[in-house]
Amino acid sequence: MIALMRKDQSIATRLFLSAAGWSTVLLLIAGIFLVTVYRRNSERAFDSRLGLYLSSLVADLAVGDDNQLNEPGRLGDPQFDLAQSGWYWQVTRLKPEPPQIRQSLSLSGVRLPWPSENLSDKHPASQRLYYIDGPDGRRLRVLERIIDIGATGTFLIQIAVTNEAVEEQIWNFKLALVITFMLLSLALVGTTALQVRYGLQPLRRLQGEVAQIRQGDAEKIDGQFPQDLAPLAEELNLLIASNREVVDRARTQVGNLAHALKTPLSVITNEADREKTQFARKVREQTQVMRDQVTYYLDRARAAARSTVVGSVLDINEPLTALVRTFEKIYRDRKVRFQRKGPTNLRFRGEKQDFEEMAGNLLDNAGKWAKSRIVIETARQKKAEGEFLDIVIDDDGPGLPPELRQEALTRGRRLDETKPGSGLGLSIVNDLAATYGGELTLEDSPFGGLRVRLTLPSV
Numbered sequence: 001m002i003a004l005m006r007k008d009q010s011i012a013t014r015l016f017l018s019a020a021g022w023s024t025v026l027l028l029i030a031g032i033f034l035v036t037v038y039r040r041n042s043e044r045a046f047d048s049r050l051g052l053y054l055s056s057l058v059a060d061l062a063v064g065d066d067n068q069l070n071e072p073g074r075l076g077d078p079q080f081d082l083a084q085s086g087w088y089w090q091v092t093r094l095k096p097e098p099p100q101i102r103q104s105l106s107l108s109g110v111r112l113p114w115p116s117e118n119l120s121d122k123h124p125a126s127q128r129l130y131y132i133d134g135p136d137g138r139r140l141r142v143l144e145r146i147i148d149i150g151a152t153g154t155f156l157i158q159i160a161v162t163n164e165a166v167e168e169q170i171w172n173f174k175l176a177l178v179i180t181f182m183l184l185s186l187a188l189v190g191t192t193a194l195q196v197r198y199g200l201q202p203l204r205r206l207q208g209e210v211a212q213i214r215q216g217d218a219e220k221i222d223g224q225f226p227q228d229l230a231p232l233a234e235e236l237n238l239l240i241a242s243n244r245e246v247v248d249r250a251r252t253q254v255g256n257l258a259h260a261l262k263t264p265l266s267v268i269t270n271e272a273d274r275e276k277t278q279f280a281r282k283v284r285e286q287t288q289v290m291r292d293q294v295t296y297y298l299d300r301a302r303a304a305a306r307s308t309v310v311g312s313v314l315d316i317n318e319p320l321t322a323l324v325r326t327f328e329k330i331y332r333d334r335k336v337r338f339q340r341k342g343p344t345n346l347r348f349r350g351e352k353q354d355f356e357e358m359a360g361n362l363l364d365n366a367g368k369w370a371k372s373r374i375v376i377e378t379a380r381q382k383k384a385e386g387e388f389l390d391i392v393i394d395d396d397g398p399g400l401p402p403e404l405r406q407e408a409l410t411r412g413r414r415l416d417e418t419k420p421g422s423g424l425g426l427s428i429v430n431d432l433a434a435t436y437g438g439e440l441t442l443e444d445s446p447f448g449g450l451r452v453r454l455t456l457p458s459v
């Protein structure tokens with residue numbers, strides 16, 4: 001039973017298989033024991049019955065004045081009178097010579113075989129049991145006894161009866177036992193399944209509470225649990241609270257660092273603005289680069305901290321709709337039309353601010369290059385890692401050659417200096433998606449432009 005269990009099997013399956021397996025083994029052992037005991041008792045009762053017949057023959061045995069053997073009386077069972085019935089008796093005088101034989105009518109003149117041992121060596125009044133093949137080929141159970149009646153002689157008395165009735169009783173008992181134990185096994189399996197289901201119900205409830213926290217429907221585990229699970233639920237609540245505390249502390253530190261760096265950079269920029277020299281222009285240029293880099297890495301640090309928060313879940317319909325309306329106004333003069341497709345009830349397992357930053361950068365990038373049309377399609381997909389959502393943005397712009405797509409995702413790399421921006425948009429989206437376990441891919445659009453596919457974890 002242990003060999004049948006895999007390491008990845010659930011606790012319920014393990015408990016059920018072990019209980020059902022051991023119950024089956026115990027029932028099998030009990031069945032073998034009961035059949036053995038029943039067979040032994042049946043054979044013992046059968047042998048006792050043969051002993052009664054043999055005692056009756058001994059009691060009826062008598063010798064007349066002519067020294068001839070008289071016919072023993074009836075044994076009270078009509079089967080001894082039916083030919084080839086399988087119920088026989090035979091009395092043989094061994095001494096003095098010549099032997100005389102008396103037998104039941106059922107033998108029909110056929111003699112029972114004598115034992116192979118030398119009967120003269122047997123002690124008088126001794127008896128034994130053995131099996132022989134009867135006249136009709138059936139197996140017979142034989143009980144025999146040698147008695148010595150003094151000068152009258154020594155006699156061999158044999159009772160031979162087929163044990164078919166006993167075997168039939170044993171077979172019927174086996175059949176009844178198998179049916180009874182099968183019903184008992186089904187009852188045990190059913191009660192075991194109910195016990196396992198009832199016993200593991202608190203674990204399933206705890207799993208549901210944790211799932212609600214992960215999906216953002218609850219902030220902690222509520223409810224009462226058994227004494228075995230209550231400490232685990234409490235530890236999980238403490239772990240969730242500690243996680244949020246660490247994330248809040250990290251956010252505070254990131255904010256302090258941003259303020260500490262931006263102030264000196266602003267001072268340097270202001271001082272450089274007072275000068276018109278080449279050196280001042282270089283300082284302003286590098287200061288802007290430093291400011292972009294600080295903003296980029298601070299945003300990544302904030303995103304990494306937010307992605308570790310347990311239970312952050314966002315319905316993307318509202319923020320995505322708001323972003324589409326915003327960019328429709330921004331690119332109204334160019335008559336760029338935005339179109340949405342797909343379900344609207346998708347959820348992102350992450351922070352709203354990060355989703356808006358990723359979707360906003362992608363829509364802004366599509367708006368810059370599109371000629372007249374942008375299509376945003378959302379979809380749900382299942383992977384081995386779990387649930388994910390896809391946001392596919394197609395434009396009808398000039399597109400991007402495959403050899404330049406990886407370069408477009410490089411931080412700070414601008415492929416066209418005529419378009420406004422810092423070159424960080426796609427890189428930020430790529431890094432944020434990777435932080436959450438998603439990905440950003442660039443493909444060919446069916447409208448002739450670029451297709452951007454953003455894959456994010458969902459619930």
